Amino acid sequence: DGGITQSPKYLFRKEGQNVTLSCEQNLNHDAMYWYRQDPGQGLRLIYYSQIVNDFQKGDIAEGYSVSREKKESFPLTVTSAQKNPTAFYLCASSIVLAGNYEQYFGPGTRLTVT
Amino acid sequence: AQSVTQPDIHITVSEGASLELRCNYSYGATPYLFWYVQSPGQGLQLLLKYFSGDTLVQGIKGFEAEFKRSQSSFNLRKPSVHWSDAAEYFCAVGDPGGYNKLIFGAGTRLAVHP
Numbered sequence A: 001d002g003g004i005t006q007s008p009k010y011l012f013r014k015e016g017q018n019v020t021l022s023c024e025q026n027l028n029h030d031a032m033y034w035y036r037q038d039p040g041q042g043l044r045l046i047y048y049s050q051i052v053n054d055f056q057k058g059d060i061a062e063g064y065s066v067s068r069e070k071k072e073s074f075p076l077t078v079t080s081a082q083k084n085p086t087a088f089y090l091c092a093s094s095i096v097l098a099g100n101y102e103q104y105f106g107p108g109t110r111l112t113v114t
Numbered sequence B: 001a002q003s004v005t006q007p008d009i010h011i012t013v014s015e016g017a018s019l020e021l022r023c024n025y026s027y028g029a030t031p032y033l034f035w036y037v038q039s040p041g042q043g044l045q046l047l048l049k050y051f052s053g054d055t056l057v058q059g060i061k062g063f064e065a066e067f068k069r070s071q072s073s074f075n076l077r078k079p080s081v082h083w084s085d086a087a088e089y090f091c092a093v094g095d096p097g098g099y100n101k102l103i104f105g106a107g108t109r110l111a112v113h114p
Helices: none
Strands: A004-007 A010-013 A019-025 A031-037 A043-051 A054-057 A064-066 A076-078 A087-094 A109-113 B003-005 B010-014 B019-021 B024-026 B033-038 B044-050 B056-058 B064-068 B073-078 B087-094 B102-104 B108-113
Touching: A004 A087, A010 A019, A019 A031, A019 A087, A019 A109, A043 A064, A076 A087, B003 B087, B003 B102, B010 B019, B019 B108, B024 B073, B033 B064, B033 B073, B044 B056, B044 B064, B044 B073, B073 B087
Parallel strands: A010 A109, B010 B108
Antiparallel strands: A004 A019, A019 A076, A031 A043, A031 A087, A043 A054, A064 A076, A087 A109, B003 B024, B019 B073, B033 B044, B033 B087, B056 B064, B064 B073, B087 B102, B087 B108
16 A cells, blocks of 8 residues: 555654654655644644655754655654654655645654653 | 634534535745644544645545635545544645645644443
8 A cells, every 4th residue: 555654653752862764655745744733733844855865844844854865765753852752743745847736644643752 | 824713622512413624825926735634542534635626625635625725725525424533633735835734723623422
């Protein structure tokens, strides 16, 4: 089945540690996105990438980093510089086509930092 | 800048009652509009989308939405709500700034009373 996989579903870390969230897709989509979701704030864009080895900062990139070494994979690292990292993180992908905005979402990873 | 407003943070309806979730956007030209649904702890699923043409669009799970340019609205409706419709609903608009990004509203949480 084609889709987006995010692992793990729940992640717990101590403050000061970096943590990497996995996102893999087998939809053959060129574009991938990372969002952060907090209660009452909708989805906020962290990073996005339209092609391998290229990515752009979204609205709240501070304290996060990404890589795009393979088309299928877009891991997100939450660094110790992120002041409030506890949140629900969603990965998405889409076809790169003019006027196509439809995104497909993974099941999410809930990160708790204490 | 483009924005999406969902005026209702939380709505409660009785099972079998009709439902309308409001969405207003700010964008000068014809927007690309979406409604997504999110069950607790899950990713987002596309309900329906509007690009052009007929302003009344049908989606999955018995939902429909109507694009009204004069009111800058794209309200989601369902004639008879089922208990399984309890979820959070997000309206989104395509960001014309490039990279096929979406701008999301803050979401409306729907509770369904038996």
